[in-house]
Amino acid sequence: MGTPESDPAGGTPRTRRAKRPTMEDVAARVGVSRALVSVVFRDAPGASRETREKVLRAADELGYRPDSAARVLARSRSRILGVMLTVRNPFHADLVEAIYPEAEQVGYDILLSAHAPTRHSHKAIEALLGHRCEALILIGPETDPAFLTEVVRQVPVVSVGRRFPDTGVETVHTAEAKGVRQAVDHLVALGHRDIVHIDGSRGAGSAERRRGYRKAMRGHGLAEAARVLPGDHTEESGAAAARRLLDEGTMPTAVLAGNDRCAIGFLDAVSRAGVHVPGDVSLVGYDDIPIARLSHIELTTVRQNVPRMAALSVRTALNRLEDPGRAPQEAVLTPELIVRGTTAPPRTRD
Template identity: 35%
Template sequence: MATTRSSRPTVYDVADRAGVSIATVSRVLRRPETVSPGATRRVLDAVRDLGYVPSGSARGLAARRSGAIGVAFPAFDDVAEIDPVPLSDVPATMRLDPAEAAEPVTNLYMGEVTRGVELEAWRHGLFATVAVARGERRDAALEDLAGRVDGLVVLAGTTPPEVLVRVARSTPVVVVASPRGEDPLDHVRTANGPGMRALVEHLLDHHGLRDVAFVGGVADVPDDLERFAGFGEALASRGLPVPAAPLLRGDFTEERGRALARGLVDAGRVPEALVCSNDQTALGVVDVLQRAGVRVPGDVVVTGFDGIDAAGRSRPRLTTVHQPMAELGRVAVDVLLRRLADPAAPLEDRVLPVQVLLRESCGCLRA
């Protein structure tokens, strides 16, 4: 009669059955090419016979690692805004869904960065664990994640720099979307300032615009600060006054972009050009302006930054600065793995290039 095991088989059981060390079991499960064919066969036979399912901790015993990379970024939404779905006994219902009711708040930028992290981690036999630092427990959540992974990829603004420095004493940290300052951390970013400057100089020189306003994102976010600085540099280079602050400030979401545009329309004061800090804000602005009868680009030019897919499918298509978002994640993992291999290596501050994409929303192409 078959017996039922009283407990889940462990890596020690596999090692005992195969007659090898637990380090050899770990290498077979992670890097079988480093183990002799005979030992590999015995370990795999033991895994099959025992019904062993390797855990992350068991796979990492030989290297004293978890085999995971953590990805942390701040919340771009509000849990309180998520409406509960009403239950119904009817399996399928129907309602009218006017376009103006669609106000997505998902941050597509982080989705692309996370995709790059996950793919590069997978390429190295690792996996990615994603955490959103939200509310009062954001610092504790980051520290908890750090204790479960080999290293962290953290979006700038997720938690105060001093928290990252403290975490990095035990778990390597790579900061995405922020220039390296005095902190002892590796950084990966894109050429935000030069990209924005090139875009604005194009609006000034090619289109002859002078009434150009900047629509910023969340205050003190490094990406936003660099883009506004590039905006100011373009104006100064053409002898135009440089504002001390953006005309408007949003939160990088399409929903907030719509709200800002409604305010401009209601006030009856829409500049010749609205240079938005990111694409989602710009898409929200364009949507509201067009519904109010303001032509884009006939009456006002609107531009974005990021190069998300939706910007290339909108009507008009959005002129923007494309940054390699997935590549940011991939390079962050590369830097993190280098840090894990050599903790004493010089700190890195990698800057990835960007590309200005001229489309219909600035008037360069026929709508």
């Protein structure tokens, strides 16, 4: 017959992968019940120190690893948080990185699902739902509100950076208007009056940034000077805006970009045209993505509080889970202007 013990390690050496060991195998090896092994792996009370060690050792020898699928199925709660992101977006990447430790701290696993040109956000969300996520955190979702309304019926949904009024979706976002106001105040304090805003069109937060810009300009008696250029949240649109201003000869003394990527596109395009930042034109971005900090960019920008956004997203989801009856929350974070090297007083024209 052969000893059962010799099986997992040896098996048919490399031709057939050994069947993965289960709790049963670990239990048999130690000579205890399966339930006790479960206790040990869940770190639940009810096993002696000695037993714990024996079980853990046996598991290690066998190469045992708990099966998430079985675990999720057996548990009433999955302890999984689903996170949807646009995989290309560096700001999203920042958030995801911050969400991982946050979730771990409260004992939740994270399941990632990518939204991409090749993968509709509906599909990304369905996948998360199929995996029994207890709650969803959607980063800057460009999703149909009607669809979200459906999803909210099944599971708490937190949207980061974009509001979905009257859908039951919880929101964590930055006080965009406040950030823009700080930027405009800073530019005006430096002496700028001709400040152009490159719009973010349908990008997360851009409607509020646009409104905030207009309001801030008005606040400084600069309503007449306010100018909004079409654009979006990509480098390309910043470059396009730069070219347009260059071609039309209507370059202002300062530009407030829709986000950092847009700002960087702008910066690049004007630099190559021999226009200096901040000598000829000052520039402010939005988000403070890692690249903005780089020595050769040194972008003055409005920082969103990423660690706090991550923490709040997780918290909000959990709160809703604990109290499903409560009204959807909207957490608004205060942004912070980070002054770096792309802003300076305007060149005096004489």
